[in-house]
Amino acid sequence: xxxxxxxxxxxxxxxxxxxxxxxxxxxxxxxxxxxxxxxxxxxxxxxxxxxxxxxxxxxxxxxxxxxxxxxxxxxxxxxxxxxxxxxxxxxxxxxxxxxxxxxxxxxxxxxxxxxxxxxxxxxxxxxxxxxxxxxxxxxxxxxxxxxxxxxxxxxxxxxxxxxxxxxxxxxxxxxxxxxxxxxxxxxxxxxxxxxxxxxxxxxxxxxxxxxxxxxxxxxxxxxxxxxxxxxxxxxxxxxxxxxxxxxxxxxxxxxxxxxxxxxxxxxxxxxxxxxxxxxxxxxxxxxxxxxxxxxxxxxxxxxxx
Amino acid sequence: xxxxxxxxxxxxxxxxxxxxxxxxxxxxxxxxxxxxxxxxxxxxxxxxxxxxxxxxxxxxxxxxxxxxxxxxxxxxxxxxxxxxxxxxxxxxxxxxxxxxxxxxxxxxxxxxxxxxxxxxxxxxxxxxxxxxxxxxxxxxxxxxxxxxxxxxxxxxxxxxxxxxxxxxxxxxxxxxxxxxxxxxxxxxxxxxxxxxxxxxxxxxxxxxxxxxxxxxxxxxxxxxxxxxxxxxxxxxxxxxxxxxxxxxxxxxxxxxxxxxxxxxxxxxxxxxxxxxxxxxxxxxxxxxxxxxxxxxxxxxxxxxxxxxxxxxxxxxxxxxxxxxxxxxxxxxxxxxxxxxxxxxxxxxxxxxxxxxxxxxxxxxxxxxxxxxxxxxxxxxxxxxxxxxxxxxxxxxxxxxxxxxxxxxxxxxxxxxxxxxxxxxxxxxxxxxxxxxxxxxxxxxxxxxxxxxxxxxxxxxxxxxxxxxxxxxxxxxxxxxxxxxxxxxxxxxxxxxxxxxxxxxxxxxxxxxxxxxxxxxxxxxxxxxxxxxxxxxxxxxxxxxxxxxxxxxxxxxxxxxxxxxx
Numbered sequence: 114x115x116x117x118x119x120x121x122x123x124x125x126x127x128x129x130x131x132x133x134x135x136x137x138x139x140x141x142x143x144x145x146x147x148x149x150x151x152x153x154x155x156x157x158x159x160x161x162x163x164x165x166x167x168x169x170x171x172x173x174x175x176x177x178x179x180x181x182x183x184x185x186x187x188x189x190x191x192x193x194x195x196x197x198x199x200x201x202x203x204x205x206x207x208x209x210x211x212x213x214x215x216x217x218x219x220x221x222x223x224x225x226x227x228x229x230x231x232x233x234x235x236x237x238x239x240x241x242x243x244x245x246x247x248x249x250x251x252x253x254x255x256x257x258x259x260x261x262x263x264x265x266x267x268x269x270x271x272x273x274x275x276x277x278x279x280x281x282x283x284x285x286x287x288x289x290x291x292x293x294x295x296x297x298x299x300x301x302x303x304x305x306x307x308x309x310x311x312x313x314x315x316x317x318x319x320x321x322x323x324x325x326x327x328x329x330x331x332x333x334x335x336x337x338x339x340x341x342x343x344x345x346x347x348x349x350x351x352x353x354x355x356x357x358x359x360x361x362x363x364x365x366x367x368x369x370x371x372x373x374x375x376x377x378x379x380x381x382x383x384x385x386x387x388x389x390x391x392x393x394x395x396x397x398x399x400x401x402x403x404x405x406x407x408x409x410x411x412x413x414x415x416x417x418x
Numbered sequence: 419x420x421x422x423x424x425x426x427x428x429x430x431x432x433x434x435x436x437x438x439x440x441x442x443x444x445x446x447x448x449x450x451x452x453x454x455x456x457x458x459x460x461x462x463x464x465x466x467x468x469x470x471x472x473x474x475x476x477x478x479x480x481x482x483x484x485x486x487x488x489x490x491x492x493x494x495x496x497x498x499x500x501x502x503x504x505x506x507x508x509x510x511x512x513x514x515x516x517x518x519x520x521x522x523x524x525x526x527x528x529x530x531x532x533x534x535x536x537x538x539x540x541x542x543x544x545x546x547x548x549x550x551x552x553x554x555x556x557x558x559x560x561x562x563x564x565x566x567x568x569x570x571x572x573x574x575x576x577x578x579x580x581x582x583x584x585x586x587x588x589x590x591x592x593x594x595x596x597x598x599x600x601x602x603x604x605x606x607x608x609x610x611x612x613x614x615x616x617x618x619x620x621x622x623x624x625x626x627x628x629x630x631x632x633x634x635x636x637x638x639x640x641x642x643x644x645x646x647x648x649x650x651x652x653x654x655x656x657x658x659x660x661x662x663x664x665x666x667x668x669x670x671x672x673x674x675x676x677x678x679x680x681x682x683x684x685x686x687x688x689x690x691x692x693x694x695x696x697x698x699x700x701x702x703x704x705x706x707x708x709x710x711x712x713x714x715x716x717x718x719x720x721x722x723x724x725x726x727x728x729x730x731x732x733x734x735x736x737x738x739x740x741x742x743x744x745x746x747x748x749x750x751x752x753x754x755x756x757x758x759x760x761x762x763x764x765x766x767x768x769x770x771x772x773x774x775x776x777x778x779x780x781x782x783x784x785x786x787x788x789x790x791x792x793x794x795x796x797x798x799x800x801x802x803x804x805x806x807x808x809x810x811x812x813x814x815x816x817x818x819x820x821x822x823x824x825x826x827x828x829x830x831x832x833x834x835x836x837x838x839x840x841x842x843x844x845x846x847x848x849x850x851x852x853x854x855x856x857x858x859x860x861x862x863x864x865x866x867x868x869x870x871x872x873x874x875x876x877x878x879x880x881x882x883x884x885x886x887x888x889x890x891x892x893x894x895x896x897x898x899x900x901x902x903x904x905x906x907x908x909x910x911x912x913x914x915x916x917x918x919x920x921x922x923x924x925x926x927x928x929x930x931x932x933x934x935x936x937x938x939x940x941x942x943x944x945x946x947x948x949x950x951x952x953x954x955x956x957x958x959x960x961x962x963x964x965x966x967x968x969x970x971x972x973x974x975x976x977x978x979x980x981x982x983x
Contacts, residue, residue, distance in 0.1 A: 117822075119822075123735070123815075123843070123846075124847070126728045126731050127846035127849065127850050129868075129869075130726060130727055130728050130851075130854070130867070131846075133868035134850060134854055134857070134872065137868060137872035137875070137973065138973065141874075142974050168878055170877040170946075170976065171974075173954075173976040174974070174976055176965045177965060177966045177967070179965070181965045184965050185964070186962070189958070189965075190958065190964060206874065206878070273937050274936075274937055274959055274960045275937065276935060276936050276956035276959060276960045277908055277934075277935045277937070277942065277953055278935060279912070279913075281699065281911075281949065282952065283952055284952070285952060285955070286955065286956040286958075286959035286960060288959055303956075303958050305952040309948055309949075309951045347949070348949075348952070
């Protein structure tokens with residue numbers, strides 16, 4: 114029987130191909146479902162909640178549908194997840210996000226083809242102070258130390274943002290609001306991390322030639338720890354041959370901690386204990402250096418908790 | 419299955435078949451022409467528009483003052499443009515542009531004139547595929563082979579373009595076809611083989627792999643003669659191969675004016691360019707590849723994800739059938755050679771070894787994509803030369819299936835109903851590929867077959883969604899409604915020549931101004947490719963917001979995001 118009729122599989126596959134195609138067209142999520150999902154999230158979201166879209170490729174559609182009031186820069190280009198108390202995963206096609214794997218789902222609802230699941234973050238820690246928000250002349254001064262320890266100021270030099278281009282790679286955006294050093298700048302930008310994710314951070318490429326970039330943040334509110342992440346722009350880090358970049362945090366004469374970023378680590382985290390400073394306000398010095406600055410489009414973020 | 423179908427019949431194809439093949443080709447070219455206006459310009463097309471315009475100027479000079487036109491200064495000035503690729507197609511683009519658009523005004527859009535030779539090449543590919551399959555395996559194999567070749571979204575997309583990938587596919591199958599005919603008929607076919615080989619070299623560098631098809635095939639076909647002659651100290655070479663060796667380089671250099679001066683250094687430069695080609699970025703299974711080693715799974719996975727599944731199933735059936743026949747012949751030959759009795763009834767001998775030639779024509783263009791240093795940035799288009807043979811084997815697969823249907827229905831249904839059953843079988847095979855291909859336009863590169871989930875399934879798998887920035891034109895309706903008069907647009911991956919033509923042909927509103935950075939722009943666009951996420955983030959910094967104002971999608975999958983300043 115099978116030997117005689119095996120060929121029937123061909124028209125069956127043809128038929129299945131037509132049926133699947135029709136189903137896939139039917140399953141496209143309408144804008145109205147995205148709008149309904151937005152309205153639902155709007156009702157219950159709090160400032161320290163995050164929104165993630167799943168699958169990842171739906172992110173642009175989700176960002177458009179949810180708009181700038183919900184999809185703020187801090188949410189879209191998040192430095193890390195631990196700063197968010199809850200995460201709203203807005204998903205289609207039954208997808209989820211690996212960031213919330215193992216987290217407890219507090220609620221779940223559907224708006225047409227869009228599912229909204231609210232997860233409680235088991236490692237949430239409230240931010241006391243965020244250095245990324247302090248990159249302005251009132252709260253930060255920047256200098257460059259050359260190899261002989263001569264320190265020269267890097268003035269605040271607001272101008273136009275430099276971004277984009279029609280040839281790849283364009284590199285990361287040089288923000289208009291920045292401190293200008295002879296071979297580098299300091300300002301808030303968004304990095305394409307090694308995993309292609311967007312990370313809002315302080316662009317602070319090391320000056321090279323044995324030099325160090327020194328950032329003095331004033332009046333920082335300390336908590337029990339200082340934590341953060343650093344990375345190098347995707348196109349520069351992916352070649353894996355660049356000089357390691359060292360990041361040092363100091364308070365007065367004391368070194369709070371240091372972390373070295375090596376190519377291939379991607380957007381990697383660090384955390385230093387600051388229990389003795391908890392509840393105090395004061396200066397925080399950040400020093401960035403590397404043996405050379407070739408292709409070192411370095412960016413970091415740090416906050417106190 | 420009759421014995422006659424196991425043998426190639428290169429000489430007895432009725433005129434009706436030639437017309438049928440030509441009819442399919444004509445219909446398809448008509449389809450391409452009718453959909454060309456909807457498809458924006460790929461990055462490389464912009465470069466070829468520019469080069470072809472320079473070549474058109476040279477052709478004008480050639481008519482006005484031939485002596486001056488062939489002087490070194492004139493030749494080099496015109497043909498330096500895009501001299502890393504041979505000139506045949508760009509010359510045809512230039513001639514079509516000069517005559518069909520500029521002089522005779524037959525084609526209103528210059529771009530359609532540039533693109534027409536590529537579309538005609540697709541017609542040639544369909545026609546030759548039909549002829550090859552029909553001669554080798556019968557009419558219904560020919561019909562299905564030609565139909566299935568054209569009914570694949572990636573092929574349909576590329577068939578529109580003023581590029582070389584579909585032309586080299588056409589020339590690859592044509593060259594092998596002519597060689598096959600020359601093996602049967604010799605004479606003028608052998609001379610033609612040399613000329614066509616030269617034209618194939620002059621189309622794209624894939625042609626340099628053709629000896630890997632012809633030499634093993636010739637060795638198998640002529641091994642007995644070769645052995646006999648070698649014993650007496652002679653090396654017989656088939657006329658077609660001699661013709662290719664002699665005429666191929668002559669045609670190659672003769673039709674490429676850039677090589678008329680400093681020939682050897684320029685050939686060397688051409689070879690070096692392609693042997694050391696830059697690795698562009700391409701996403702595959704969620705990872706961005708930008709250098710060696712290339713993943714070995716790339717070609718098989720991309721073929722499975724972009725060629726309709728029913729076509730691939732027929733290909734597997736057809737290929738298995740021909741491999742089985744080849745294996746039986748090989749076993750029989752081995753038995754004869756070792757003078758051992760064989761219980762196997764060998765299939766009739768095919769002195770042209772057509773099955774072997776078809777399998778080589780399929781395998782050779784693909785083989786290089788299993789090498790770790792072969793760049794994979796072209797998506798599927800770089801192995802298009804394999805596709806006519808994939809289609810021929812799928813046509814053969816259909817023939818096998820139809821024969822089984824015949825056998826199963828024998829005596830059960832009256833002839834009229836049996837014919838209807840055959841038509842239904844063909845309809846069920848072709849319907850899916852027709853619907854998927856038609857729906858894919860103008861997002862052929864974003865489309866994946868239903869069995870992998872369609873466009874969104876491809877996105878789930880992390881497969882490339884587009885390249886070359888051709889989707890800019892699809893923003894026209896939104897920009898018409900939302901952009902103020904004279905608004906500036908950051909064009910991202912759109913080539914400047916492509917943008918200029920979009921404006922020239924009013925595919926985008928002519929008052930819109932293209933600019934090279936988001937900071938200059940009222941609107942900034944991002945063509946979604948994994949490695950180009952940096953442009954998205956650049957715009958976020960520039961415009962201090964992370965939410966696009968519009969996202970162009972295909973089946974819900976983002977293709978281009980637009981941000982308003």
